Structure formats: structure tokens, C-alpha cells
Amino acid sequence: MNLKLKPNMNQNELGGALFYPNYLPQFNRWMVGQEDLVDTHSWVDPETDFQALKLQPGHSVVTICGGACHALAYLTKQPSVVHAVDTNQTQLALLEIKAKAIQHLPDHNAVYQFLGPANHPDNLKRYQRHIRQHLSEESSAIWQARDLFGRPRYYHFKNHLYRQGKRDQFIHRFKTLAQFLGIDLVSISNxxxxxxxRLRMDDALAKASGKRWYKFIDRLPMYQEVLRRFKQYCQQFVSKENYFTSFYLGKQFETSTPLPTHLQEKNYSILKKSINRLQLHHIDIQDFLTTHGSETIDAYQLLDVQDDLSPGEITKLWEEINRTANQGAKVIFRSKHKQPPFLPILESSISKNWYTDPDINLELYQSEKSCFYGSIFLYQKRT
Known part of the structure; x- marks a missing residue:
């Protein structure tokens, strides 16, 4: 879908646009160019999705690919198929290399080293010996492509993968800026x-607010947004017990911290057996759904894609969702907004066939350990 920058974006929208880089097509060459890696991981908490979607063995799932981790996590529930859809081929290549690592590396420890810390020199050998020959032609070309220094992109798995995405780099700049202001995020997370x-966070912010540069930086919407999210994160969840801390701080996973669902050893066997149920599609989700028959899909994960769509595009997307959804099917989506501006339009067009519960939506939002999105919504098809 061809999206255009709004002509009259206010400061809050602009801040959201910079934090969610796909909101500014003009910056695509730097932030989300066709071959750019935007997200190296998913900001979706799979446990929240499990709570919402109630995935069962045999279910058919469609999800936006994004950072890929959530698509892998769904396989632990043994659906018949997980369709991962994205218009960015590089994000699909990320999901494919993660899936092939789980499928073809010799044991869980090798998978953990490749996808967990993702910074060990042996990962180059692991890629060459076990993974490369199993990649599709499109994904192989992406991981073999070289940067300005002549290094293949698969070197990301030797050089801290989770610092290589465009969004990772932006958050790293936020961390550096916070340190400049005397806000030690690592100390707070410890x-x-x-x-x-909470006390450490409040104390750090109180001290920083008295500094000359703070007032200037506080007027930058994109940094306001990241700081707000990290503050919310610190208010709700103990960092040591939350693997999303690693993503906020650019740290590697620690064995003492709970791991993402797809990296937990207890899930390794079922993931390895189920990996062939994952199907990748380089296509717009609406166009993808047009290829499916009526009442064939049980669960949909839209991430925050609707933030970028026009009212007409949202209507057309839900026409296809409504047509392809089984009775009782569920749709979960997120937004950068607390109250998405598209919600009234959506409600007016789908309320006859779909319903939602505001209390459940709030419960899901409060349960999500990433504190990355502004809201979460679950819709279920009426029976």
C-alpha cells in the first residue's frame, strides 16, 4: 500500500513517527529502505498474545512478520500453519534465518548462542556450516550482502544482532542521551x-530535570516518547525478571533472566518439530488474504500496521479479515496511540460481526512486558 506523510502532523504525531520509523516514507532510504533491517526482534510479548488469542493445536494463524520472535513463539502452540506476512523482505529474511537456526543447528545451546547473545565468533561458522545452504535465494542474498566496510550482513550474529536494526540504533542514541543527562538506565535496571x-528512576529524572540541556531535549517528541515508555516499563515490571530489558539497554540476554519464548530450552523440541508449519510471504496482508478462502483462519496478529493505513485501506483490510475468519476467530492489534484515531471508523464498519471488551483490552495492555505500544485491542468474531 502506498502511504503518504500527513501534511499537518503535530508534535506528538511526529514523535510517534520517528519512534515508529515506518511512519515517515520520506526517510525510507535511511530508516526503512527496501533492504533495511528495522527490527531485530519483536516488541510483542507472546504471553500477552497467548492470553488473548487462545491458540489451539490445528489453528491457522496470520501475522505481520515484523521482528519475527512472536511468529516463532506461536509455533509452540502447534497450530496447523503460521503465515508470516511482510512487505519488507529483510524482515522476512530475519524470520527465516531464525527459523533455520532452530531447525538445523545441532542443539539448543548452539541455537541460544546464535540467537541469544548473538555475538560469538563461532556464529560465523554456524551460519556457514548449518544455515546458509537452507536459506531461500532471496534471504541468502540479503544475508550475504556486504556493508560499506565489506562485511557480509550475517556478521550481525557475531557483532550483537540486537544493536543492528534501525530502531535499535535509535534507542541506543536515546540511552546515550540519557547517560549524558546523568540518567543511568543500567543502574536503574539492576x-x-x-x-x-521506581525510586531510582524518579531520583534520576529529578536530578536530570535541573540540567540546562534537559529542557531542550524535553521538547524533542521522539525522546519524550521513548523516555515515557521506559518510565512506564520501570513502574510496572522488575527489569531483572524481564527479557525486554536487554532490548531497551542493548545488553545481551543473561541466563538469570527469563528468555523469550522461542529461546527457552523447554520449547526447543516442539519448535524444531513445528518449524515447517511456518510460511513466509512477501506481500501486503490485505493482498495475502484475498488469496484465501472464506472461513479458513482462526487468529490474526496485525501489530500496529493500521496506524499507517487510511480509513479506506482499513475498511478493505477488515472486509478480507471478516471473509476469511472462522466463526469465533480472534484479531489482536496494537497502536502507538492510547486512543487510535482510526478506532471509531473501525467500530462503525465491523461492530455487526465483531466485538471487543474494553476491560480485557486494558488487561492485555497492562500485562505486556515490553511497554512498547500505546494500546492493545482484541476483537472476536460473533458466532
């Missing part, structure tokens, strides 16, 4: 409990 963590 708090032993939630009370201590």
Missing part, C-alpha cells in the same frame, strides 16, 4: 525490586 527501581 534494582533488586520494583520499589527500588
Amino acid at each position: 534494582s533488586s525490586n520494583l520499589h527500588e527501581q
Whole structure:
């Protein structure tokens, strides 16, 4: 779908646009160019999706690919198929290399080293010996492509993968800026409990607010947004017990911290057996759905894609969702907004066939450990 920058974006919208880089097509060459890696991981908490979607063995799932981790996590519920759809071929290549690592590396430890810390020199050998020959032609070309220094892109798995995406780099700049203001995010994240963590965060912000540069930086919407999300994160969850801390701080996973669903050893066997149920599609989700028959899909994960769509595009997307959805099917989506501006339009067009519960939506939002999105919504098809 061809999206255009709004002509009268206010500061908050602009801040959201910079934090969600796909909102500014004019910056595509730097932020989300056709071959750019935007997200190296998913900001979706799979446990929240499991709670919402109630995935069962045999279900058919469609998801936006994005950072890929959530698509892999769904396989632990043994659906019949997980369709991962994206218009960015590089994001699909990320999902494919993660899937092939799980499928073809010799054991869980090798998978963990490749996809967990993702910074070990042996990962280059792992890629060459076990993964490269199993990649599709499109994905192989992406991972073999070289940067300005002549290094193949698969070197990301030797050089801290989770610092290589465009969004990772932006958040790293936020971390550097916070340090400049005297806000030690690492120290805050090392708090032993939630009370201590809140006190450290409040104390750091109080000290920073008195500095000359703080007032200038506080007027930058994109940094306001990241700081707001990290503050919310510190208010709700103990960082030591939350693997999303690694993504916010650019740290590698620690064995003492719970791992993402697809990296947990208890899920390794079922993931390895189910990986062939994952199907990748380089196509717009609406166009993808037009290729499917009526009442064939049980669960949909739209991420925040609707933030970027026009009212007409949202209507057409839901026409296809309504047609392809089984009775009782569920759709979960997120937004950067607390109250998405498209929601009234959506409600007016789908309320006859779909319903939502505001209390459940709030419960899902409060349960999500990433604190990345502004809201979460679950819709279920009426039976």
C-alpha cells in the first residue's frame, strides 16, 4: 500500500513517527529502505498474545512478520500453519534465518548462542556450516550482502544482532542521551525490586530535570516518547525478571533472566518439530488474504500496521479479515496511540460481526512486558 506523510502532523504525531520509523516514507532510504533491517526482534510479548488469542493445536494463524520472535513463539502452540506476512523482505529474511537456526543447528545451546547473545565468533561458522545452504535465494542474498566496510550482513550474529536494526540504533542514541543527562538506565535496571527501581528512576529524572540541556531535549517528541515508555516499563515490571530489558539497554540476554519464548530450552523440541508449519510471504496482508478462502483462519496478529493505513485501506483490510475468519476467530492489534484515531471508523464498519471488551483490552495492555505500544485491542468474531 502506498502511504503518504500527513501534511499537518503535530508534535506528538511526529514523535510517534520517528519512534515508529515506518511512519515517515520520506526517510525510507535511511530508516526503512527496501533492504533495511528495522527490527531485530519483536516488541510483542507472546504471553500477552497467548492470553488473548487462545491458540489451539490445528489453528491457522496470520501475522505481520515484523521482528519475527512472536511468529516463532506461536509455533509452540502447534497450530496447523503460521503465515508470516511482510512487505519488507529483510524482515522476512530475519524470520527465516531464525527459523533455520532452530531447525538445523545441532542443539539448543548452539541455537541460544546464535540467537541469544548473538555475538560469538563461532556464529560465523554456524551460519556457514548449518544455515546458509537452507536459506531461500532471496534471504541468502540479503544475508550475504556486504556493508560499506565489506562485511557480509550475517556478521550481525557475531557483532550483537540486537544493536543492528534501525530502531535499535535509535534507542541506543536515546540511552546515550540519557547517560549524558546523568540518567543511568543500567543502574536503574539492576534494582533488586520494583520499589527500588521506581525510586531510582524518579531520583534520576529529578536530578536530570535541573540540567540546562534537559529542557531542550524535553521538547524533542521522539525522546519524550521513548523516555515515557521506559518510565512506564520501570513502574510496572522488575527489569531483572524481564527479557525486554536487554532490548531497551542493548545488553545481551543473561541466563538469570527469563528468555523469550522461542529461546527457552523447554520449547526447543516442539519448535524444531513445528518449524515447517511456518510460511513466509512477501506481500501486503490485505493482498495475502484475498488469496484465501472464506472461513479458513482462526487468529490474526496485525501489530500496529493500521496506524499507517487510511480509513479506506482499513475498511478493505477488515472486509478480507471478516471473509476469511472462522466463526469465533480472534484479531489482536496494537497502536502507538492510547486512543487510535482510526478506532471509531473501525467500530462503525465491523461492530455487526465483531466485538471487543474494553476491560480485557486494558488487561492485555497492562500485562505486556515490553511497554512498547500505546494500546492493545482484541476483537472476536460473533458466532
